[in-house]
């Protein structure tokens with residue numbers, strides 16, 4: 001159904017994330033992948049969704065449009081906790097510090113998505129609240145050592161073991177936590193091609 005609506009466009013996913021690829025596939029899109037590998041730094045005055053909006057757009061800007069009918073989709077996800085943005089942990093200690101800082105309270109997961117065509121750019125974001133339970137150090141180290149969450153913002157994947165045992169509740173989109181707010185993406189894409 002979505003392919004029919006988008007028949008005049010070539011969708012290009014600008015991402016190396018297997019989860020984003022899977023979600024686009026599950027949505028039923030035909031698409032190609034053309035990812036960039038940018039430096040994900042951002043101006044230090046930015047906060048919350050300003051950070052992910054900025055990086056999602058930078059990811060799109062780093063990808064060249066090859067045809068007039070292409071729409072490039074890029075996304076960026078961060079964990080916003082205690083006024084701090086948690087990206088991907090660089091090592092075991094950093095992963096532990098991040099997870100420990102999430103335990104026992106609520107944080108926000110923010111994903112921004114950038115849609116870019118020959119003549120337009122649109123960025124939107126989606127925020128989900130996630131409450132972590134107070135996990136033991138043993139559980140945190142078990143998760144880090146078994147799952148090596150070094151490719152995940154905030155050092156966790158809700159779709160993994162820690163999501164099964166350590167999350168009290170979420171408020172908002174689940175797919176947004178995993179890196180791509182699918183319902184919002186479809187809505188925004190349909191608006192984007194109507195303009």
Ligand SMILES: Cc1cn([C@H]2C[C@H](O)[C@@H](COP(=O)(O)OP(=O)(O)OP(=O)(O)O)O2)c(=O)[nH]c1=O
Pocket residue numbers: 014015016017019020035040059075076077078079109151152153154156157158159177178179
């Ligand atoms: C919080 C959380 C994040 N994540 C993932 C989503 C993102 O892929 C990743 C954050 O890194 P991103 O920089 O958003 O994306 P990426 O490097 O994986 O892919 P690309 O830039 O090529 O598009 O963390 C989960 O899979 N589960 C979770 O519960």
